[in-house]
Amino acid sequence: MADISDLCVAIRVATAEDVHLIHAGLMTIARHLDAEAKVTATAEDLRKHGFGPQPAFNVLLAEIGGDFAGMCLFFQSFSTWRGQKGAYIQDIVVEERFRGAGIGVALLRHTAANVRAGGGTYLRLSVEAKNVSAQHFYERMGLVWSQDERIHAVYGDAFEALAGQHESGV
16 A cells, blocks of 8 residues: 555534535444444434534545545543543544554644544543554553543433433432
């Protein structure tokens, strides 16, 4: 693969018209992890939640010659312990044919610059335990694995039950 300096790479903020590209990027990640069945989000979900009056996330798209090369989806975060704004990267992906050309590096750097321009001072992310190539990439970029933290989550019926607990008087 050619070095990124040999390619005409453009990185831009995604618009509502890009939801199909964003969804395709998410599906690329899911295929890489053999987890396509876990993706229930649709392009319309992305449009609804990412491009209204209060967008839940931001996306930077990388393009080469007008072709989708990759993306980074992130949202604002706040560290109560640090007392500072930052961002959480939810998804970052590079199309397979462009891997190794520095697109991921460019996306991560542009995301950090975007967050810094908004007053942020850090990035956080999580990575699937079996996605070893991504883990190595993040470590090369200076992101360190926090051995002190574990992610906990609640979804679906369990979330509904938790959200409804106050209704039972508990």
